[in-house]
Amino acid sequence: MKIIELHESVTASNDRDADEIRKKMKEQGVLLINLMSSPGSGKTVLLSATIQALKDKYKIGVMEADIESDVDARHIEALGAESIQVHTDGMCHMDAGMTEEALHNMKEKNDVIFLENVGNLICPAEFDTGAGKNVMILSVPEGDDKPLKYPLMFQKSDVLIISKIDTMTYFDFNLERCQKYARELNPDIAIFPLSAKTEEGMAEWTDWLESTLKEWRK
Amino acid sequence: MKIIELHESVTASNDRDADEIRKKMKEQGVLLINLMSSPGSGKTVLLSATIQALKDKYKIGVMEADIESDVDARHIEALGAESIQVHTDGMCHMDAGMTEEALHNMKEKNDVIFLENVGNLICPAEFDTGAGKNVMILSVPEGDDKPLKYPLMFQKSDVLIISKIDTMTYFDFNLERCQKYARELNPDIAIFPLSAKTEEGMAEWTDWLESTLKEWRK
Numbered sequence: 001m002k003i004i005e006l007h008e009s010v011t012a013s014n015d016r017d018a019d020e021i022r023k024k025m026k027e028q029g030v031l032l033i034n035l036m037s038s039p040g041s042g043k044t045v046l047l048s049a050t051i052q053a054l055k056d057k058y059k060i061g062v063m064e065a066d067i068e069s070d071v072d073a074r075h076i077e078a079l080g081a082e083s084i085q086v087h088t089d090g091m092c093h094m095d096a097g098m099t100e101e102a103l104h105n106m107k108e109k110n111d112v113i114f115l116e117n118v119g120n121l122i123c124p125a126e127f128d129t130g131a132g133k134n135v136m137i138l139s140v141p142e143g144d145d146k147p148l149k150y151p152l153m154f155q156k157s158d159v160l161i162i163s164k165i166d167t168m169t170y171f172d173f174n175l176e177r178c179q180k181y182a183r184e185l186n187p188d189i190a191i192f193p194l195s196a197k198t199e200e201g202m203a204e205w206t207d208w209l210e211s212t213l214k215e216w217r218k
Numbered sequence: 219m220k221i222i223e224l225h226e227s228v229t230a231s232n233d234r235d236a237d238e239i240r241k242k243m244k245e246q247g248v249l250l251i252n253l254m255s256s257p258g259s260g261k262t263v264l265l266s267a268t269i270q271a272l273k274d275k276y277k278i279g280v281m282e283a284d285i286e287s288d289v290d291a292r293h294i295e296a297l298g299a300e301s302i303q304v305h306t307d308g309m310c311h312m313d314a315g316m317t318e319e320a321l322h323n324m325k326e327k328n329d330v331i332f333l334e335n336v337g338n339l340i341c342p343a344e345f346d347t348g349a350g351k352n353v354m355i356l357s358v359p360e361g362d363d364k365p366l367k368y369p370l371m372f373q374k375s376d377v378l379i380i381s382k383i384d385t386m387t388y389f390d391f392n393l394e395r396c397q398k399y400a401r402e403l404n405p406d407i408a409i410f411p412l413s414a415k416t417e418e419g420m421a422e423w424t425d426w427l428e429s430t431l432k433e434w435r436k
Contacts, residue, residue: 038256039339039367040360067340069366090370092310092340119367120338121257122285122310141359141382142258148287149257149337152308164359170388 014127017096021103021130029217031112032103034094034131036153039119041139042163042196044072047114049196051081053206054112058213061110063102065094065118072116082108093123096130112213121150132216135159140173147181154185159192161205166195232345235314239321239348247435249330250321252312252349254371257337259357260381260414262290265332267414269299271424272330276431279328281320283312283336290334300326311341314348330431339368350434353377358391365399372403377410379423384413 025032037043044064051060061082064073073085086102088094094102094117106113115131117124136157138146141164147154154160160182162175179191190208194201243250255261262282269278279300282291291303304320306312312320312335324331333349335342354375356364359382365372372378378400380393397409408426412419 038258038337038360039364040256040357066367068369071363071366090340090344092338118340119256120310120340122308122336122338123341126308139258139359141357141385142256145289146257148289149284151286167359167385167388170385 014096017100018128018130021096021100022132025130025132026216030110031133031213031216032099032115032129032131033112034115034117034124034129034134035137036117036121036124036134036157037119037137038121038139038142041119041137041142043116043119043137044075045196046137046161046163046194047076047116048079049199049202050206050209051076051079053202054209055080057210058111059108061106061108061113062116063099063106063113064116065098065102067091067118082106082110088118091123092118092120093127094118094129095127099129099131112209121146121153125150125153125156133158133212135161137161137163138178139164140167140171143171144174144178144181147178147185151185154182154189157186157189159190159208162191162193164195164197165193165200166198232314235318236346236348239314239318240350243348243350244434248328249351249431249434250317250333250347250349251330252333252335252342252347252352253355254335254339254342254352254375255337255355256339256357256360259337259355259360261334261337261355262293263414264355264379264381264412265294265334266297267417267420268332268424268427269294269297271420272427273298275428276329277326279324279326279331280334281317281324281331282334283316283320285309285336300324300328306336309341310336310338311345312336312347313345317347317349330427339364339371343368343371343374351376351430353379355379355381356396357382358385358389361389362392362396362399365396365403369403372400372407375404375407377408377426380409380411382413382415383411383418384416 065086070085076083192205283304288303294301410423
């Protein structure tokens with residue numbers, strides 16, 4: 001497994017670089033998904049369950065962006081998926097240049113590549129990585145008021161996954177209220193409440209992934 | 219309740235400014251505590267429980283730093299504590315200049331002032347705010363591996379509060395392992411596992427707060 005040390009791109013033209021990555025990935029028929037969330041919302045567990053569910057049909061690769069450590073990448077690699085670890089040199093987000101450098105280190109012919117962005121709800125929302133779709137996770141223990149506090153993240157995401165719904169009875173989380181807040185910020189956002197643990201809601205999410213990949217390759 | 223719009227300090231001398239704030243607060247006998255965590259780890263709930271426990275003995279003020287919204291500040295204000303909302307103009311952390319500006323807007327004679335920093339485990343660790351003590355919260359649902367992923371936050375904190383321990387049976391969280399990881403990074407860190415909901419462990423935390431305030435005023 002590779003560990004790559006990245007530094008912030010000097011370029012001020014992040015959006016143009018991101019558009020180029022998107023165009024190139026579309027030509028190659030590879031769907032790059034930028035996965036964003038707080039620490040501990042269950043990004044790696046969701047990815048593991050997604051890989052398990054789809055691995056007979058598609059090749060899925062994962063680029064794990066972290067400030068330090070490689071615990072997540074080792075976990076994904078154990079599932080037989082291609083996985084690289086990207087270190088961001090203390091940066092709290094990935095930008096297009098960093099994403100491109102990471103993509104150059106992916107060697108398999110993957111159908112879908114997940115970029116597991118650095119864990120926070122702020123900085124990653126500000127930088128276009130060139131991904132075809134932005135997916136964010138909000139876990140039930142974090143609370144249903146997070147759209148009010150981190151609106152940009154909800155505005156920039158194509159999909160909101162509400163994770164750990166098996167713990168709903170344990171926390172004061174109002175699913176309807178959370179969905180309402182999110183849709184006020186972003187009427188087009190697709191919302192998938194799910195539990196990677198009990199598998200409730202997983203099929204809706206993997207169906208979305210499959211149909212989005214087909215659409216991407218048209 | 220005030221809402222203050224802040225912008226990053228232009229000064230490159232953040233550390234010097236922070237030392238000046240610390241000196242001034244010590245002269246005034248006011249303990250400023252920089253409270254850091256991920257979104258949804260329970261900062262506001264912990265502050266509410268702390269204010270409830272100590273309000274007959276001490277005046278506690280709260281400066282809530284957020285990118286947007288004022289939900290937390292309104293919640294604290296309802297407890298009768300002085301509370302101001304600080305907006306960080308999209309910034310993912312507070313620095314010393316921003317903290318000083320916020321402090322100027324606190325009008326009561328508080329014994330302890332909490333700065334509830336912007337919710338993430340990365341950027342706030344990089345900037346000295348001038349606080350007398352740095353306290354971080356890690357909630358059980360976030361997972362026991364977080365010291366491996368966000369080492370700087372654990373290194374910079376005087377106290378680690380492990381919150382939501384009433385949910386321990388629900389999550390795969392190994393308290394001993396988490397404490398071991400944290401102490402490897404920071405042998406001096408004081409660790410308080412607690413639940414603001416059941417009040418388990420709360421007395422150890424408020425005892426620490428009281429004795430630290432006494433020490434601060436010597």
